[in-house]
Amino acid sequence: MVRFSSGPTPWSTLGPNSGCISELRRRSTAFGELQGQPISKIPTTRRCAPNSLRGIIEVKSSEPIPTMKCVSQTIRTTCTMDCPDSCALEVVVQAGRIERIQAAPEEASTHPNTQGFICDKVGKFARRVYHETRILYPQRRVGPKGEARFERISWDAAIAAIADSWRKTIAHSGAEAILPYHYDGSNGLLSHDFLDAYLFAKLGTSRLARTLCAAPAGAVAMGMYGKLPGVAFQDFPEAKAILVWGANPRYSNIHLVPYLRQARKNGAFVAMIDPIRNFSASEVDLHLQVYPGADLPVALALIRCWEEEGRLDQVFLSRHADGLERLLTEARSWPMERAAAEARVPATELEKLARIYAEASPALIRVGWGIERNRNGGQALAAVMAMPALLGKFGVRGGGATPFQTVARPSWTRQNCSAPIHPRLAGPLAS
Numbered sequence: 033m034v035r036f037s038s039g040p041t042p043w044s045t046l047g048p049n050s051g052c053i054s055e056l057r058r059r060s061t062a063f064g065e066l067q068g069q070p071i072s073k074i075p076t077t078r079r080c081a082p083n084s085l086r087g088i089i090e091v092k093s094s095e096p097i098p099t100m101k102c103v104s105q106t107i108r109t110t111c112t113m114d115c116p117d118s119c120a121l122e123v124v125v126q127a128g129r130i131e132r133i134q135a136a137p138e139e140a141s142t143h144p145n146t147q148g149f150i151c152d153k154v155g156k157f158a159r160r161v162y163h164e165t166r167i168l169y170p171q172r173r174v175g176p177k178g179e180a181r182f183e184r185i186s187w188d189a190a191i192a193a194i195a196d197s198w199r200k201t202i203a204h205s206g207a208e209a210i211l212p213y214h215y216d217g218s219n220g221l222l223s224h225d226f227l228d229a230y231l232f233a234k235l236g237t238s239r240l241a242r243t244l245c246a247a248p249a250g251a252v253a254m255g256m257y258g259k260l261p262g263v264a265f266q267d268f269p270e271a272k273a274i275l276v277w278g279a280n281p282r283y284s285n286i287h288l289v290p291y292l293r294q295a296r297k298n299g300a301f302v303a304m305i306d307p308i309r310n311f312s313a314s315e316v317d318l319h320l321q322v323y324p325g326a327d328l329p330v331a332l333a334l335i336r337c338w339e340e341e342g343r344l345d346q347v348f349l350s351r352h353a354d355g356l357e358r359l360l361t362e363a364r365s366w367p368m369e370r371a372a373a374e375a376r377v378p379a380t381e382l383e384k385l386a387r388i389y390a391e392a393s394p395a396l397i398r399v400g401w402g403i404e405r406n407r408n409g410g411q412a413l414a415a416v417m418a419m420p421a422l423l424g425k426f427g428v429r430g431g432g433a434t435p436f437q438t439v440a441r442p443s444w445t446r447q448n449c450s451a452p453i454h455p456r457l458a459g460p461l462a463s
């Protein structure tokens with residue numbers, strides 16, 4: 033028999049899972065040592081202590097406790113984070129609380145990219161959900177700004193206060209005096225450009241162009257290729273050369289990493305073009321550590337080199353490209369040495385990159401958001417995204433470019449939803 037040495041358990045302090053052995057384990061430090069047995073010997077985490085055990089708890093370490101069962105559920109779902117991997121998840125919920133978040137088992141029927149693992153960020157997401165500092169209720173500021181004094185109010189009171197303020201604004205200045213200032217994130221379909229768009233369209237508020245992030249990249253991708261889907265992860269191992277430019281799959285696209293490894297095993301040349309070294313020298317064939325903001329000169333120098341060497345795919349370009357001469361004119365003023373000096377990298381590395389990418393087929397570029405985070409980001413991205421077209425890299429499995437997938441799916445929010453849309457959203461910003 034084992035017994036809590038600290039005497040009667042303050043049962044009321046236990047959480048909603050009170051009585052489960054798992055709960056007792058977690059709280060063993062707080063309530064003292066279990067006598068005679070390490071607490072880890074208690075048999076199972078799925079049993080609950082019966083009501084009769086309230087007070088001094090006695091459990092036999094080697095025998096099942098007479099129990100009632102805690103309700104434990106495993107829920108299949110999809111990760112809601114703003115991440116290209118879109119993992120299939122299993123969430124183990126016990127007595128209404130998340131016990132564990134893990135990858136859905138690796139089966140043909142589940143998500144092909146999850147491959148039985150998820151990132152740490154989501155694996156530990158329950159900590160965030162239950163963290164004591166998480167704000168769970170509406171708070172109203174009391175006192176001057178900066179003093180950080182708030183009082184809890186009800187949802188009804190919060191909604192009424194906001195609605196009242198909006199009513200006054202609309203009555204005084206019109207609905208366009210309200211500007212919904214928001215961007216994007218891990219929102220899910222219902223709370224991103226759906227119910228929020230509907231609400232503000234109904235009110236007739238002003239609209240934000242939302243150029244906080246991704247606007248240059250989005251404009252370039254749509255302007256150059258329209259709703260072109262990127263290369264599927266599964267096709268990466270087909271490539272003979274892969275340029276990962278301004279992206280860090282190790283942090284924000286981890287399920288691409290096994291495919292990159294497989295591609296290298298198959299003999300592909302993998303280059304990272306990034307001011308930060310996120311992969312070790314043994315993991316990539318070239319790390320071009322460009323100075324931040326120097327992506328444009330690098331891309332133009334490669335283009336100039338290919339034109340000089342007669343490597344441009346004139347047939348493809350004559351059929352599919354507009355504005356070629358303007359791009360080449362810009363590129364002609366960027367010899368390798370000049371671009372290398374600007375990017376603070378050896379010119380020999382640029383030459384190597386130019387040669388290998390040009391000669392490999394299939395070859396692909398995984399473009400990341402890093403390129404656009406500069407004053408000339410849009411132009412840099414356009415030059416990089418032009419590269420597969422210049423060399424005719426499209427049209428083969430494992431070849432082309434992978435920018436960002438969002439534009440490749442149909443728009444849910446406006447064209448495809450049946451909810452009535454305010455006429456003001458029918459303009460160009462709505463598309």
Ligand code: SF4
Pocket residue numbers: 111112113115116117118119150151152153154155286287
């Ligand atoms: S890698 Fe992490 S954030 Fe991305 S989809 Fe998977 S679990 Fe979610």
